[in-house]
Amino acid sequence: xxxxxxRDPIAEARRNWEDRGWSDVAAPMAAITAIMRTQxxxxxxxxxxxxxxxxxxxxxxxxxxxxxxxxxxxxxxxASALLQVHPTSVTNAVxxxxxxxxxxxxxxxxxxxxxxxGLTAEGRTVAQRSTAALNSQVFSETGFPPEDVDALIRILGxxxxxxxxxxxxx
Amino acid sequence: xxxxxxRDPIAEARRNWEDRGWSDVAAPMAAITAIMRTQxxxxxxxxxxxxxxxxxxxxxxxxxxxxxxxxxxxxxxxASALLQVHPTSVTNAVxxxxxxxxxxxxxxxxxxxxxxxGLTAEGRTVAQRSTAALNSQVFSETGFPPEDVDALIRILGxxxxxxxxxxxxx
DNA sequence: TCCAAACGCTTGGATGTCCTAGTATATTCA
DNA sequence: TGAATATACTAGGACATCCAAGCGTTTGGA
Numbered sequence: 001x002x003x004x005x006x007r008d009p010i011a012e013a014r015r016n017w018e019d020r021g022w023s024d025v026a027a028p029m030a031a032i033t034a035i036m037r038t039q040x041x042x043x044x045x046x047x048x049x050x051x052x053x054x055x056x057x058x059x060x061x062x063x064x065x066x067x068x069x070x071x072x073x074x075x076x077x078x079a080s081a082l083l084q085v086h087p088t089s090v091t092n093a094v095x096x097x098x099x100x101x102x103x104x105x106x107x108x109x110x111x112x113x114x115x116x117x118g119l120t121a122e123g124r125t126v127a128q129r130s131t132a133a134l135n136s137q138v139f140s141e142t143g144f145p146p147e148d149v150d151a152l153i154r155i156l157g158x159x160x161x162x163x164x165x166x167x168x169x170x
Numbered sequence: 171x172x173x174x175x176x177r178d179p180i181a182e183a184r185r186n187w188e189d190r191g192w193s194d195v196a197a198p199m200a201a202i203t204a205i206m207r208t209q210x211x212x213x214x215x216x217x218x219x220x221x222x223x224x225x226x227x228x229x230x231x232x233x234x235x236x237x238x239x240x241x242x243x244x245x246x247x248x249a250s251a252l253l254q255v256h257p258t259s260v261t262n263a264v265x266x267x268x269x270x271x272x273x274x275x276x277x278x279x280x281x282x283x284x285x286x287x288g289l290t291a292e293g294r295t296v297a298q299r300s301t302a303a304l305n306s307q308v309f310s311e312t313g314f315p316p317e318d319v320d321a322l323i324r325i326l327g328x329x330x331x332x333x334x335x336x337x338x339x340x
Numbered sequence: 341t342c343c344a345a346a347c348g349c350t351t352g353g354a355t356g357t358c359c360t361a362g363t364a365t366a367t368t369c370a
Numbered sequence: 371t372g373a374a375t376a377t378a379c380t381a382g383g384a385c386a387t388c389c390a391a392g393c394g395t396t397t398g399g400a
Contacts, residue, residue: 005336008327009252016238025309031319032212032312034326037254039209041333042202044388058356068186077378082179084207086358091380093356113365113378139195142202143332148325149201155318156204157178162313163211166175214358228386247348256388261350266385283348283395 010034042138049137053130054100058085060130062093063102066119067127073118075108084165090117102126180204212308219307223300224270228255230300232263233272236289237297243288245278254335260287272296 010033017026046057055063061083066072076094080087094117097103102123108114119127144152161168180203187196216227225233231253236242246264250257264287267273272293278284289297314322331338 004334005251008330008336009254010330011327013234013238022305025305027316027319027323028309028312028314029305031314031322031326032216032309034323034330035205035209035212037335038326038329039205040254040387041330041335042205046202047388056355064183068183075378081175084179084210085356087379088359088381089357095380096355108378111366111378115379135192135195135199139198139202142198143329144198144201144325146197148328149197151321151325152201153197153204155314155321156201156208157180158318159208159313160178160180160204160211164174165207165211166178210357217358226385245348250348255386257349258351258389259387262386265350278348281348281396285349 010037042142045138046134049133050130053126053133055126055130058089059093059097059102060134062090062097062117063119063123063127064131066103066117067124067131071118072124073106073116075114075116077114079117097123180207212312215308216304219303220300223296223303225296225300228259229263229267230304232260232267232287233289233293233297234301236273236287237294237301241288242294243276243286245284245286247284249287267293 010030013033014026014030017023017029022029043057046060050057050060053060062079065079065082066074074082076090077087080090083090094103094105098105101120103117104120106116106118108116142149160166180200183203184196184200187193187199192199213227216230220227220230223230232249235249235252236244244252246260247257250260253260264273264275268275271290273287274290276286276288278286312319330336
């Protein structure tokens with residue numbers, strides 16, 4: 001999106017906050033803004049690695065989820081819950097993946113309201129290859145030192161649990 | 171988006187990765203996925219706090235940036251660089267904010283290519299009030315302990331610098 | 341001096357996310 | 371058993387992001 005800035009814009013924002021007397025919330029503001037920006041950077045890398053497969057991250061996530069499902073298929077609402085996105089987002093992703101021949105919808109055997117989504121043979125292949133691409137191009141060199149990776153997992157795990165993403169583990 | 175899951179879906183994904191023999195990238199994968207999810211949670215909180223002002227986070231960021239600019243105005247491309255978003259995203263945000271009467275475009279005095287964006291009186295007021303809302307409703311209770319806030323700022327700062335967001339500070 | 345290359349902004353298109361409704365199927369309970 | 375409530379999915383709309391193109395304005399080298 002351009003050349004590096006001469007100064008960190010987030011550190012700049014934090015200074016502005018402090019100058020206005022909001023020192024008590026300046027650090028959290030900076031942390032949250034940094035998370036936003038980091039997500040943006042990582043998403044761009046991921047989408048770039050997925051591009052050759054005609055996938056976006058949203059569609060990849062669904063594909064990956066299905067590839068780990070016992071029967072390679074899940075109810076739409078289950079996928080929505082596990083991916084933690086709005087049901088309509090799943091509908092959207094399934095529409096496109098289905099058009100691409102990577103997944104297929106099928107009626108639930110006993111519940112007429114429910115639709116199952118399953119991988120096609122091609123979908124399974126694409127899931128494997130795209131995962132390999134992500135592993136080698138993105139996850140293997142994140143730019144985070146190992147100890148920071150551990151810290152992030154712990155810190156963000158606490159945060160997500162506190163936000164009601166999942167129950168405390170036993 | 172639903173009730174808490176009984177297990178952490180990201181920890182689940184990590185286990186799946188390890189089971190498939192991708193242990194070397196399982197942790198980074200989990201960290202990145204956690205960042206994605208955390209961003210989603212935080213964004214939802216922010217948008218919720220901004221809703222009463224008719225603002226989205228993207229528009230708020232522009233408003234806040236302008237409120238800190240010396241003359242309350244900046245060239246579009248400068249705003250794009252500082253917010254680290256695509257120029258078209260700024261065009262989009264300015265269009266809507268201008269329609270809402272919060273900012274105004276004006277021609278650059280010497281460079282005919284450049285357009286300046288500045289706050290209107292009302293824009294300045296809304297910027298102040300919405301910032302107060304964010305400070306009190308979001309930043310003051312993030313759910314991150316202070317020491318985690320510091321860790322995040324350090325870790326993500328290193329990452330952003332390494333990603334070319336900004337130069338090493340002197 | 342003059343034209344090509346660079347720069348700045350906008351338009352149009354593809355995606356993704358969420359929300360609000362609407363339709364169909366299940367469940368619950370009086 | 372039949373009506374009221376709850377679920378599951380989809381359609382349509384509002385926004386945001388990025389990319390590719392197109393249109394002026396500036397700049398820089400021949």
